[in-house]
Amino acid sequence: DMQMTQSPSSLSASVGDRVTITCRASQSISIYLNWYQHKPGKAPKLLIYAASTLQSGVPSRFSGSGSGTDFTLTISSLQPEDFATYYCQQSYSTPYTFGQGTKLEIK
Amino acid sequence: QVQLQESGPGLVKPSGTLSLTCTISGGSMSSNKWWSWVRQPPGKGLECIGEIYHTGGTNYNPSLKSRVTISVDKSKNQFSLRLSSVTAADTAVYYCARKDNRGWFDPWGQGTLVTVSS
Numbered sequence: 001d002m003q004m005t006q007s008p009s010s011l012s013a014s015v016g017d018r019v020t021i022t023c024r025a026s027q028s029i030s031i032y033l034n035w036y037q038h039k040p041g042k043a044p045k046l047l048i049y050a051a052s053t054l055q056s057g058v059p060s061r062f063s064g065s066g067s068g069t070d071f072t073l074t075i076s077s078l079q080p081e082d083f084a085t086y087y088c089q090q091s092y093s094t095p096y097t098f099g100q101g102t103k104l105e106i107k
Numbered sequence: 108q109v110q111l112q113e114s115g116p117g118l119v120k121p122s123g124t125l126s127l128t129c130t131i132s133g134g135s136m137s138s139n140k141w142w143s144w145v146r147q148p149p150g151k152g153l154e155c156i157g158e159i160y161h162t163g164g165t166n167y168n169p170s171l172k173s174r175v176t177i178s179v180d181k182s183k184n185q186f187s188l189r190l191s192s193v194t195a196a197d198t199a200v201y202y203c204a205r206k207d208n209r210g211w212f213d214p215w216g217q218g219t220l221v222t223v224s225s
Contacts, residue, residue: 034211043111044153044202046213055213087153091210095168098153 002026002090006099012107017078021102023071023088032092035064035073038101039084047086048073078104109134111203111216119197119223125190129203129216135184137161141206142186144177146199147218154199158206159186193223 003026013019023033031051038044046055048064051071061076075082083106088099115127129142136142144156157167159177167175176189190197200220204212 032210036212041217043215043217044204044212045215046211049207049211049213050209089153089211094166095155095170096210097155100152 001095002029002093002097004088004090004097004099006086006088006102008102009100010103010105012105013078014107015078015080019075019078019104021073021086021088021104023066023073023099025069025071025090025092028068029090029092031067032090033064033066033071034089034091035062036087036089037082037084038087044087080106109205109214111205111214113201113203113216113219115219115221117220117222119193119221120225121194121223123193123223125188125193125197125201125221125223127188127201127203127219127221129186129188131184131186131205136179136181136186139208141166141208142177142179143204143206143212144188145202145204145212145215147202148196148199151199156188156190156201195223197221198223 005024007022033051035048036044052064063074085101085103087101110132112130119125141158143158147153157177159165174191179186200218202218204215
């Protein structure tokens with residue numbers, strides 16, 4: 001199975017900070033990379049698909065970039081509602097696999 | 108907008124069969140999408156279990172394929188998961204989700220915790 005590695009595993013930041021989360025694939029996946037936000041007890045939410053396309057309704061402070069093996073999710077100015085766990089997911093080869101998650105906490 | 112809701116027993120005995128249903132509201136499952144199950148064991152990552160198309164075609168994760176059956180009931184706008192011969196390792200939050208043909212999951216249900224214990 002394709003291995004997806006996120007870094008960091010956890011991150012402390014303040015409201016207004018710019019934050020970047022990295023996801024690395026064990027082999028090239030072109031742009032078949034998606035990002036999700038997950039809050040405890042809630043349904044995971046699709047933020048970005050195909051590496052850089054913002055899902056409808058997602059605030060523009062979220063952005064994604066990358067291709068091949070290295071990808072980033074950036075939040076340009078953290079808002080209180082952004083504190084959550086973020087996951088990347090590859091959709092290049094089955095079974096589709098996820099990163100282990102990055103927990104974003106309030107500093 | 109489409110919403111998904113999982114339902115089923117929260118406790119299953121070891122060696123038994125886990126059965127969950129996902130009810131779709133706000134849309135028809137006879138769309139050009141796949142309907143999926145994903146799970147997350149406590150403290151671990153997300154794992155794709157399998158998926159079904161409204162015509163009944165299925166794909167399963169090879170690691171679970173021998174124990175998994177996903178079925179669909181279009182008349183009820185539901186799809187279901189059965190996982191046999193469960194062990195404590197199958198304890199997890201189980202999510203249902205709609206999968207786009209290009210591979211992303213949206214939307215998801217809130218998830219339901221299933222514990223395997225005697």
